[in-house]
Amino acid sequence: MTITRILAVSAALLVSAPALAAEGEQHHPEQHDWTFAGPFGTFDRDQLQRGFQVYQEVCAACHGLDMMSFRNLGEEGGPFYDPEYPNPNDNEVVRWIAEQYVITDGPDDLGEMFERPGIPADSFPNPYPNPQAARASNGGALPPDLSLIVNARHDGANYVRSLLLGYGHEAPEGVTVRPGQYYNPYFPGGLLAMGPQLTEGRVSYTTPEGGEEVEATPEQMAEDVVAFLAWATDPHATERKRTGLIVLIYMLILCGLTWFAYRQVWSNQEH
Amino acid sequence: MSGPSTYEPKTGFTRWLDSRLPIVRLGWDSFVDFPTPRNLNYWWTFGGVLAIFLMIQIVTGIVLAMHYVPHVDHAFESVQRIRRDVPFGWLLQSLHANGASFFFIAVYIHMFRGLYYGSYKAPRELLWILGVVIYLLMMATGFLGYTLPWGQMSFWGATVITNLFGAIPVVGEALREWLWGGFSVGGATLNRFFSLHYLLPFVIAGVVGLHIWALHVPGNGNPTGIEVKTKKDTLPFHPYYTVKDGFAILVFLTVFLAFAFFMPNVLGHADNFIPADSLVTPSHIVPEWYYLPFYAILRAITFDIGPIDARLGGVLAMFGSIGILFVLPWLDTSPIRSMRYRPIARWFFLIFVAACLALGWCGAKNPDDIIIAMGTDAEGHATGFTVLTFAQILTAYYFAYFLVILPVLGFTERPKPRPASIEASVLGDNAAQPAQ
Numbered sequence: 256m257t258i259t260r261i262l263a264v265s266a267a268l269l270v271s272a273p274a275l276a277a278e279g280e281q282h283h284p285e286q287h288d289w290t291f292a293g294p295f296g297t298f299d300r301d302q303l304q305r306g307f308q309v310y311q312e313v314c315a316a317c318h319g320l321d322m323m324s325f326r327n328l329g330e331e332g333g334p335f336y337d338p339e340y341p342n343p344n345d346n347e348v349v350r351w352i353a354e355q356y357v358i359t360d361g362p363d364d365l366g367e368m369f370e371r372p373g374i375p376a377d378s379f380p381n382p383y384p385n386p387q388a389a390r391a392s393n394g395g396a397l398p399p400d401l402s403l404i405v406n407a408r409h410d411g412a413n414y415v416r417s418l419l420l421g422y423g424h425e426a427p428e429g430v431t432v433r434p435g436q437y438y439n440p441y442f443p444g445g446l447l448a449m450g451p452q453l454t455e456g457r458v459s460y461t462t463p464e465g466g467e468e469v470e471a472t473p474e475q476m477a478e479d480v481v482a483f484l485a486w487a488t489d490p491h492a493t494e495r496k497r498t499g500l501i502v503l504i505y506m507l508i509l510c511g512l513t514w515f516a517y518r519q520v521w522s523n524q525e526h
Numbered sequence: 527m528s529g530p531s532t533y534e535p536k537t538g539f540t541r542w543l544d545s546r547l548p549i550v551r552l553g554w555d556s557f558v559d560f561p562t563p564r565n566l567n568y569w570w571t572f573g574g575v576l577a578i579f580l581m582i583q584i585v586t587g588i589v590l591a592m593h594y595v596p597h598v599d600h601a602f603e604s605v606q607r608i609r610r611d612v613p614f615g616w617l618l619q620s621l622h623a624n625g626a627s628f629f630f631i632a633v634y635i636h637m638f639r640g641l642y643y644g645s646y647k648a649p650r651e652l653l654w655i656l657g658v659v660i661y662l663l664m665m666a667t668g669f670l671g672y673t674l675p676w677g678q679m680s681f682w683g684a685t686v687i688t689n690l691f692g693a694i695p696v697v698g699e700a701l702r703e704w705l706w707g708g709f710s711v712g713g714a715t716l717n718r719f720f721s722l723h724y725l726l727p728f729v730i731a732g733v734v735g736l737h738i739w740a741l742h743v744p745g746n747g748n749p750t751g752i753e754v755k756t757k758k759d760t761l762p763f764h765p766y767y768t769v770k771d772g773f774a775i776l777v778f779l780t781v782f783l784a785f786a787f788f789m790p791n792v793l794g795h796a797d798n799f800i801p802a803d804s805l806v807t808p809s810h811i812v813p814e815w816y817y818l819p820f821y822a823i824l825r826a827i828t829f830d831i832g833p834i835d836a837r838l839g840g841v842l843a844m845f846g847s848i849g850i851l852f853v854l855p856w857l858d859t860s861p862i863r864s865m866r867y868r869p870i871a872r873w874f875f876l877i878f879v880a881a882c883l884a885l886g887w888c889g890a891k892n893p894d895d896i897i898i899a900m901g902t903d904a905e906g907h908a909t910g911f912t913v914l915t916f917a918q919i920l921t922a923y924y925f926a927y928f929l930v931i932l933p934v935l936g937f938t939e940r941p942k943p944r945p946a947s948i949e950a951s952v953l954g955d956n957a958a959q960p961a962q
Contacts, residue, residue: 294788321603322603322606322610327610399800402606403606403799403800406791406796406799407796407797407799407800408796409796411796443809488799489609489616490610491609491610491616494616495616495617495620495787495790496787496788498617498787499783499784499786499787499788500787502783502787503780503783503784503787506776506779506780506783507780509776510773510776510777510780513769513772513773513776514773516769516773517769517770517772517773520765520766520769521766521769521770524564524761524766525564525952525953526564526565526761526952
């Protein structure tokens with residue numbers, strides 16, 4: 256009886272699911288084919304570099320990356336990892352990137368704060384001194400920190416990509432878009448304070464030596480920056496999957512051997 | 527059943543030790559020579575699985591505590607530091623968080639095993655009650671631990687659950703402030719939750735000791751529910767059950783590790799990657815999956831029952847749903863242990879398992895969600911069979927199973943013929959013993 260009830264319930268859910276996505280409702284994120292998806296997926300280093308460039312030139316104006324330090328960029332699996340520099344603090348590219356930032360340090364011996372160029376051990380400076388300043392500059396909205404954004408949203412990678420490319424829809428009836436607001440059906444509630452950012456030519460990609468030329472279309476920029484943010488959310492993902500594969504193979508062999516030991520031990524016993 | 531000890535110290539040192547502290551004898555009698563029914567199936571291997579998981583949680587937890595900072599301003603970031611900067615911290619954190627989930631999967635299987643095979647019946651009532659105590663301690667430990675990362679679900683989950691205590695008449699408000707250490711979930715709450723989260727696993731380990739002691743006096747039950755009669759019914763624990771439990775533990779660990787390495791966040795909630803914010807309530811507060819059936823029972827009571835208002839009623843129903851397990855040995859009136867030989871009870875049991883799973887599903891949904899749409903009301907809102915109604919039916923069944931079905935079936939059900947002994951059942955000799 257209960258089983259039929261559960262079946263009826265599941266069937267009803269399947270039928271009603273498309274109805275939920277009607278006009279005015281939040282759209283489900285568009286599914287995208289990511290290089291880092293699945294148990295064997297890895298990050299494309301060139302893509303991470305392009306994604307970092309998009310973050311730096313576009314997102315970083317409003318969004319922090321609080322959990323990340325410059326040195327992370329040069330760690331194994333990161334966009335600027337170089338096997339020549341096992342210690343990312345020595346990595347020349349990372350040092351150069353860090354030097355472009357002005358870091359407030361101190362107090363010095365006289366009790367004064369001072370400014371200096373960044374070093375790889377510094378964390379990414381937040382674009383605003385405090386959340387109040389961030390809200391004041393963004394019409395009351397607080398731009399979320401991006402270091403965990405891909406984990407902090409359901410189906411995060413697809414969600415962020417869909418959101419970045421999801422502008423240009425007509426707001427449905429009953430939804431009033433006030434000045435300083437934008438309509439985006441992928442955003443909960445549909446209205447957000449961030450306008451469309453990834454416009455054609457917003458970033459000019461440099462072609463790495465021997466690399467393929469990549470055109471900075473909105474779709475390409477969105478994909479690249481999401482890949483970078485997915486890496487930033489979980490910088491050990493590649494190491495985790497690689498270790499996991501070895502661990503699982505080991506466990507399966509051990510299970511098999513124990514199974515044979517079990518058969519052997521019990522072979523003379525009825526049970 | 528333990529019988530006289532068969533341990534014989536062989537060296538001078540073990541003889542010396544045995545006459546002063548017979549600890550090797552205890553280990554030998556409990557885990558080597560311990561006579562165990564020869565017909566235990568794989569449902570009996572989860573006790574061993576649980577012991578391993580308690581150890582995994584304690585070991586990973588102690589190392590995590592070396593890096594974790596129990597402070598509202600630093601807790602969230604310190605967990606990220608563990609995941610990002612501590613060598614193999616990403617692994618420790620994933621093992622601990624997913625370990626909690628798999629600990630609960632194992633304990634639920636272990637408990638359903640006990641319910642199906644009547645493991646709570648005399649002479650094992652205390653063994654069962656100690657198990658329920660362990661389960662309650664696990665629930666508390668899991669809840670306290672989920673607060674520590676200080677994400678949005680940590681904070682709001684802690685707020686919802688501690689607010690439940692406010693529903694208790696007279697002392698509720700005072701009790702709630704005492705739990706919080708203030709007037710809301712805050713810094714003092716986080717500190718004490720961390721302290722208690724570190725303490726309780728060791729309390730669990732102590733009660734597990736009692737649980738195993740209480741197991742080793744009457745000995746294991748078994749799928750037939752017939753007590754051990756002769757030596758032919760049993761096998762020594764080692765090597766027979768060390769290798770069988772060992773195999774099951776390894777298979778379970780493999781599934782667990784597949785989650786820990788490849789799906790570390792699947793069993794968690796995205797909102798817990800957002801730092802706790804007392805000014806922003808998540809649109810949908812849900813507890814960890816292993817509390818969902820009880821959360822559904824809590825929310826199913828939406829009506830006043832006499833002088834008890836709906837809020838207190840929900841809290842009482844939720845705690846009652848676990849509390850009822852303490853008296854289960856006296857609610858089930860059937861003299862037959864195993865539901866193998868209870869043709870009607872086993873169907874009610876299977877429905878009970880399905881009801882618990884369905885309650886979990888209801889707990890994850892919004893109570894007002896409509897499962898089967900049936901037209902619209904006067905104002906044009908959709909109406910129909912809601913999650914709430916479904917949860918109410920399931921809650922009624924949950925309590926009816928213990929309070930009506932099991933007590934009555936003991937008198938009305940006609941059991942199937944049972945084998946004469948464990949040995950007879952193993953040899954397929956169903957020389958039927960007359961049904962009682």
